[in-house]
Amino acid sequence: MIQTEVRSWDRQRTARHERLGRAASLAKGKQVQASDATALLEALLQPGDRVCLEGDNQKQADLLARALAAADPARVHDLHIVQSGIVLPEHLEIFERGIARKLDFSYSGPQGASIARALNNGRIELGAIHTYIELFARYYMDLTPHVALIAAVQADAQGNLYTGPNTEDTPTIVEATAFKSGIVVAQVNRIVDRLPRVDIPGDQVDFIIEADRPFYVEPLFTRDPASITETQILMAMMAIKGIYAEYGVKRLNHGIGFGTAAIELLLPTFAERLGLKGKIATHWALNPHPTLIPAIESGWVEQIHCFGSEVGMDAYMAARPDIYFTGRDGTLRSNRMMCQNAGLYACDMFIGSTLQIDLDGNSSTVTPDRIAGFGGAPNMGADAHGRRHASDSWLKAGREASDGNIAMTRGRKLVVQIVETFGAGMAPTFVERLDSVALAEKLQLELVPVMIYGDDVTHIVTEEGIANLLLCRTREEREQAIRGVAGYTEVGRGRDRAVVQKLRERRVIRRPEDLGLNPLDATRHLLAARSIRDLVGWSKDLYRPPSKFRNW
Amino acid sequence: MIQTEVRSWDRQRTARHERLGRAASLAKGKQVQASDATALLEALLQPGDRVCLEGDNQKQADLLARALAAADPARVHDLHIVQSGIVLPEHLEIFERGIARKLDFSYSGPQGASIARALNNGRIELGAIHTYIELFARYYMDLTPHVALIAAVQADAQGNLYTGPNTEDTPTIVEATAFKSGIVVAQVNRIVDRLPRVDIPGDQVDFIIEADRPFYVEPLFTRDPASITETQILMAMMAIKGIYAEYGVKRLNHGIGFGTAAIELLLPTFAERLGLKGKIATHWALNPHPTLIPAIESGWVEQIHCFGSEVGMDAYMAARPDIYFTGRDGTLRSNRMMCQNAGLYACDMFIGSTLQIDLDGNSSTVTPDRIAGFGGAPNMGADAHGRRHASDSWLKAGREASDGNIAMTRGRKLVVQIVETFGAGMAPTFVERLDSVALAEKLQLELVPVMIYGDDVTHIVTEEGIANLLLCRTREEREQAIRGVAGYTEVGRGRDRAVVQKLRERRVIRRPEDLGLNPLDATRHLLAARSIRDLVGWSKDLYRPPSKFRNW
Missing domain, CATH: 3.40.1080.10 (Glutaconate Coenzyme A-transferase)
Structure with a gap:
């Protein structure tokens, strides 16, 4: 029999615990104040991380986008963004500021021109443009997020999430991240005692942040x-x-x-x-x-x-x-x-x-x-x-x-x-x-x-x-x-x-x-x-x- | 403006409550005794129902399969089975006894010959043979189950499920059923106070039955x-x-x-x-x-x-x-x-x-x-x-x-x-x-x-x-x-x-x-x-x- 390498098999889990350790002082239970969102991301993220900042043609984890765009590029840099939509100005700002470098995505509505410019001037290194489920498929293959920053309507203290009518990409993103020793951070419109229903079980969610306003949703499918x-x-x-x-x-x-x-x-x-x-x-x-x-x-x-x-x-x-x-x-x-x-x-x-x-x-x-x-x-x-x-x-x-x-x-x-x-x-x-x-x-x-x-x-x-x-x-x-x-x-x-x-x-x-x-x-x-x-x-x-x- | 029909828009939800009402006496909270499984299904099911009896090339909701096969065909008949695998003898027995009539499925390992015979003698009316995700896709389009009979490793009293390593088809089946006013019945190996993790939130599950033995799993992917x-x-x-x-x-x-x-x-x-x-x-x-x-x-x-x-x-x-x-x-x-x-x-x-x-x-x-x-x-x-x-x-x-x-x-x-x-x-x-x-x-x-x-x-x-x-x-x-x-x-x-x-x-x-x-x-x-x-x-x-x- 061939000699096997000496190797540890839980490096991802160890890294996860180190990240959680760095962020521990910012959280009470799973709850983090909105004003600490940038500090939380700076504590969690490591250069080169694959990050899914939830956003598609409709819902946007906009508070988390702003928090990430405000991060210190000396601490958070060279991220690999793997997400459905590049839609908010902050999604581009993350690249302009050097916080992220590489991009795999599916859809860019209003930001199509900015992406073309950023590609042209070398601010974005393009992986590929995908269809939605093609990118989702890669979350389970070779583009698994290390950190997912998602949006939900409500959370309870245990981190159970109610995503409401705009459930959209959330279960797919969370499953890929949470079951590969990644970190899941959710912005929610409200933290409540009892959820109307559970869309995401709390043991898949690490941090919840109550936002000052509901997450943004674009009315893209209304034609007068x-x-x-x-x-x-x-x-x-x-x-x-x-x-x-x-x-x-x-x-x-x-x-x-x-x-x-x-x-x-x-x-x-x-x-x-x-x-x-x-x-x-x-x-x-x-x-x-x-x-x-x-x-x-x-x-x-x-x-x-x-x-x-x-x-x-x-x-x-x-x-x-x-x-x-x-x-x-x-x-x-x-x-x-x-x-x-x-x-x-x-x-x-x-x-x-x-x-x-x-x-x-x-x-x-x-x-x-x-x-x-x-x-x-x-x-x-x-x-x-x-x-x-x-x-x-x-x-x-x-x-x-x-x-x-x-x-x-x-x-x-x-x-x-x-x-x-x-x-x-x-x-x-x-x-x-x-x-x-x-x-x-x-x-x-x-x-x-x-x-x-x-x-x-x-x-x-x-x-x-x-x-x-x-x-x-x-x-x-x-x-x-x-x-x-x-x-x-x-x-x-x-x-x-x-x-x-x-x-x-x-x-x-x-x-x-x-x-x-x-x-x-x-x-x-x-x-x-x-x-x-x-x-x-x-x-x-x-x-x-x-x-x-x-x-x- | 054209006159709209007078119509009620929650017939499915009303039917759901009627089914639950018929079954109420059999359950304590969400728990039903294994010995009452057939009675539960007889109370829940209606002729013509689309039923997904979970089973694929690996895991099998075998207790529920036996319970359904034992149902009284005078009460439960003409079901439309929509499930990944026709694998257990009971899956065929359901058709032989007239409990089910129509079949849409993906895989039949050991039962391939029996299915061909049942098609030939008119016991099975075949919808189509699918790939797995093609059938899953139809759960969300035109083959949404009225009742899903699934298998999990553990449940708690609230009906939260731990599906364990064999999660497989379960989340896909449950989501289609639970969010279209259907009924979800889970057989579990054990009911516990605290689950190791939550794979299916309890508010998507209506009944849990502790089985006398762990659900069957076929070791299909082992080659010596x-x-x-x-x-x-x-x-x-x-x-x-x-x-x-x-x-x-x-x-x-x-x-x-x-x-x-x-x-x-x-x-x-x-x-x-x-x-x-x-x-x-x-x-x-x-x-x-x-x-x-x-x-x-x-x-x-x-x-x-x-x-x-x-x-x-x-x-x-x-x-x-x-x-x-x-x-x-x-x-x-x-x-x-x-x-x-x-x-x-x-x-x-x-x-x-x-x-x-x-x-x-x-x-x-x-x-x-x-x-x-x-x-x-x-x-x-x-x-x-x-x-x-x-x-x-x-x-x-x-x-x-x-x-x-x-x-x-x-x-x-x-x-x-x-x-x-x-x-x-x-x-x-x-x-x-x-x-x-x-x-x-x-x-x-x-x-x-x-x-x-x-x-x-x-x-x-x-x-x-x-x-x-x-x-x-x-x-x-x-x-x-x-x-x-x-x-x-x-x-x-x-x-x-x-x-x-x-x-x-x-x-x-x-x-x-x-x-x-x-x-x-x-x-x-x-x-x-x-x-x-x-x-x-x-x-x-x-x-x-x-x-x-x-x-x-």
């Missing part, structure tokens, strides 16, 4: 029906009649955008008249979109599981426990890990919008100077090769894509891009080359940031029609199918009219009239709600929109 | 090194030198089998001499394979996250917290959902064996009369199109598969099948047509049960050599590459010798001698452990194999 255009309504009608109805899509995810909001608001009107109730859109992996309220109230929706919550929706969801997942306390339980898995493996369709689409159908939300990150779309918008259960819509998509090998029928997930041919500022959506290619060159990224690869996209919906890429048999056909719905963009004008005509005859391309739709019927009267106020009415005043969405 | 053949050792040498080393694979999953066990036992010997320590196989998503002990003890392994535990391994893992995920109490925390995600999104390689491979590289573990189910392999053995982070091995595989579109470099997961050309009973592994095709016809399944589709397979390793399918450019090339390593099977003898020779020149096929390996060197002396007893020695007596693996 007042801003939905008739073009978007036409596209929504085409999607419902040409895709939802044709494939009988029952289990789905909607990305965020006015196109999908329009679809949600047409379910109780246009789709109802088509007799589709109960036949489409019954089960959802979805953030709590306020624009789905009319469909829920009209009895369209069986069940919704949520990645996170949405500002203003909590009371409505608590009053609809047959639809949403709620706890014994009555409030929503969200969970991004579970919901992303539902989106990957249990949904038959993902539909969302994007900024750019190239001739292969690759899409990107990157602009020349911004790294937006991926969030969840690459996961939801991917055909899961590990899926083994059938559904009618999945099989139909698979048959359309099939090369005729009948013995080996396989299904396909429907991955739909719904876009206007020209986006904000009249920038063309369809391009020969994604801006992300140039960005990748400039920043020397290993991979071009592509949101969804063309080979996973099955349909593109624009105001000109639907391109069904499943029915394309060659790369050239795909290109012409894309050009054929690209309108008056340069890509659209570069179409081969004869080929596009043939594709239309083969129903690869379908115009509104091919679907029996008259664009003149696409009016705002079709929307079940035409304003935020209408949504509040539908909700019987249970939906309480944030003030920026109120004009009454 | 004494049974490893020199052929398997040769294949392991090829895999290490021709794949692990060439791609620098650090993050990986091993399926179960003697081929992968041989690889594990060659790391501290053969691979060490190749200078590969620290360069390959450092981070794992893996069940606790005893055959990995020598590599761990030799300092090869940085970290392992586990789907579940393994009989006999608990004390060893508790003593190696730097390697394994353990709780504050010191014992392993496994989690199948998290580990399957790690396998999908954070691993660069999956390697496993199979029973049959066809000319397209599709594989199956189905035999003519058995439905084995899928377990986790289709998920682990799938290229994740949602992955957006790079690694050297992933990029190298992607480059090899690339069609030369450099602007859009994409990586590929390595998916390796390691098989002998002839399996048990000299049945050929390589076949023109999978037995599962005939089975699907016979049972009128919607899909042919395919474990891993050929388009996801990157390498096939046999005793004749390695076929690198990434380098094949046409379907014909793939077929000849497969035939070229298929030995003396009919498929192998059907090769086109000239084409195979050219594939070898292009390094698509590599023989042992092409890798600088002499088959005569493949002896059992290379194994770091040659018996279970050796493994116990390596573990410093911490590994305690079950008696069926002991011969001393």
